[in-house]
Each structure stands twice: as structure tokens, then as C-alpha cells.
């Protein structure tokens with residue numbers, strides 16, 4: 001019986017083999033850390049946000065204790081996020097969350113595709129009481145939304161429960177149509193915690209797919225603090241920041 005059960009557990013991986021979130025090709029045993037195909041490795045490494053912590057000057061945070069991202073929101077990272085978010089390929093959320101677990105939280109990467117990174121905990125990092133996804137402003141019908149998918153996988157890796165107290169109180173204009181200043185104003189007060197939410201004494205890890213100005217993350221963090229949370233840390237797959245010079249692509253040289 002045990003053998004049958006083990007085979008059954010492998011069934012989803014056989015039916016839906018894991019794919020590189022950056023290009024969509026099948027991941028084989030040569031995948032980097034079980035998540036990135038060999039062809040995408042140089043670009044994936046070029047776009048890593050090192051250190052993961054976001055610089056204060058680039059974003060307008062308030063209410064957020066600290067923010068971090070695994071990547072810069074450029075090129076193949078941008079494609080991967082959009083494919084997952086708008087392209088209907090939501091299953092890439094698993095690989096993207098695993099990259100966040102490894103690059104932001106220092107989890108031990110999986111050795112093969114489909115396996116979960118191992119997280120033993122780092123004493124220097126605070127322990128989180130719960131992971132909360134940012135509610136999507138334009139959810140696709142019947143879809144849980146990328147932040148929730150990321151939160152579920154990250155929660156499984158880090159061993160932290162996922163909770164969804166946040167909701168959109170007021171739909172302003174889409175953030176991407178606005179200037180930096182307008183984004184802050186537009187997002188402030190746009191999120192709330194559902195009535196009866198009690199986060200007293202909780203340390204919350206807030207998850208979003210992209211951090212642009214920090215306006216959405218900050219507005220969500222404020223709502224969580226108002227519900228009693230003691231601190232909120234924001235983490236995303238990618239941050240929209242200007243690439244450092246050393247990370248920019250060298251100009252094309254003629255052969």
C-alpha cells in the first residue's frame with residue numbers, strides 16, 4: 001500500500017512536469033537548484049537583487065519594517081511574472097516562490113525539479129507569525145491571484161501559516177497609470193483588514209509579486225498594523241528599480 005501511495009504522490013509531477021518559469025522549457029536534472037533551466041541561468045543571475053533588501057531611497061515605504069525582493073523587474077523576470085499573472089501559467093508560481101525562498105530567506109535549494117527547498121531558519125531573521133498576500137487589484141475570474149499562490153508555497157517552505165485578512169476597500173485608478181506621488185495617495189487607505197481580524201502581537205510577512213514604489217505594500221502594512229500586528233516585512237519576487245551599472249547588459253559587440 002505504501003508503494004502505491006508514493007507513486008500516487010508522484011503522479012502530478014509526471015502529468016505536469018515542472019517548467020522553467022523564465023522560458024517555459026521543461027526542467028531536467030541539469031536545472032539550477034531545481035528551478036532554472038541551464039539556458040536561463042546567466043540572465044537569471046544577472047537580474048538577482050543582491051542583497052535582497054531594498055534600498056530606502058528607491059521606494060516610498062511607510063509602515064513597512066523592511067522590504068526585500070529576489071530580482072530586479074526586468075527582461076526575463078518581467079516575462080516570468082507576467083506569464084504567471086496574466087498569461088494563465090499560474091503553476092510557475094511554485095518555482096518563483098522557491099527562488100524567493102532561496103534568494104531572500106537563504107533556504108537550501110532543492111536538488112531536482114518539483115522538490116521543495118529546505119528551510120531550517122536563520123537566527124538573524126525574525127520569525128513570522130503568518131504570511132499575508134496582497135489582494136490583487138485586477139483578479140482573473142476563478143483564479144487565486146499570484147500573491148496568494150506565492151504565499152502558499154512560501155508558507156509551506158518556511159513553515160509559516162498563510163492568512164488572508166486583507167481586502168480592497170476602495171478601488172482607485174490602476175497604479176500603473178499614476179505618477180509616484182499619485183500612487184502613494186491612491187493606495188493610502190485602499191486596503192483594510194476584514195472585520196474581526198485580530199493580529200495582536202503578530203509579525204507579518206506580506207507577499208506581493210512586484211514592489212514598484214512601495215505604495216501598495218505600505219498601504220497593506222498600515223492596515224495590518226491597525227489590526228494589531230507588531231511589524232510587517234514586505235517581500236516580492238521582483239522590485240522595479242533601475243539596474244545597477246554592473247548588472248546592465250554590455251553593449252552588443254560585432255563579431
Ligand SMILES: [Zn+2]
Nearest residue numbers: 020023037040
Ligand atoms: Zn529557462
